[in-house]
Amino acid sequence: MKIAVLSDTHGNYPLAIKMLDRISDLDCIIHLGDVLHDADIIEQALCIPVIKLAGNCDSSPKVKREFLLNICGKSIFLSHGDLYRVKSGIGRIYEKAFSVSADIVLYGHTHVPAVQKKGEILLVNPGSLKEAEVPQSLAIIHLNDTEASAEIILVKDVDLSETLFA
Secondary structure (H helix, E strand, O other): OEEEEEOOOOOOHHHHHHHHHOOOOOOEEEEOOOOHHHHHHHHHHHOOOEEEOOOOOOOOOOOOOEEEEEEOOEEEEEEOOHHHOHHHOOHHHHHHHHHOOOOEEEOOOOOOOEEEEEOOEEEEEOOOOOOOOOOOEEEEEEEOOOOEEEEEEEHHHOOOOOOOOO
16 A cells, blocks of 8 residues: 655645655555645545644644554554644654554654654654745655555655646
């Protein structure tokens, strides 16, 4: 299974759509919040299911701030990250993930892309696609019955010159 992970698009859904349109064989997209409306537009434009979380800049009480997802036999803890003060480090979110027996943690909020392993838990922050952010990025998660891996895709490394939706 191939999953794109986004966070902190902050209204820059056109860039998200361009980036995601260039990634083949996506099974789903996870948007970790900031801004939820972007996730709705991305889902409509690409016709790929989007799992949505609310971030600290989102005000919808109907959308969860965190939850546990099970895909391909992996337990994935999703959080925007602000509730665990990830800007001060990953310790709190790691403890939460450990307490719920998560294999993978997906979080945002810092706007800094990161893929790291702590103990047996894979922690992934896709970074941000916010306009004028440096670097702009998203993450790709690869899952199968035995393995999970992640990679960061930087916007600067993708050819976006082709016009879409002309």
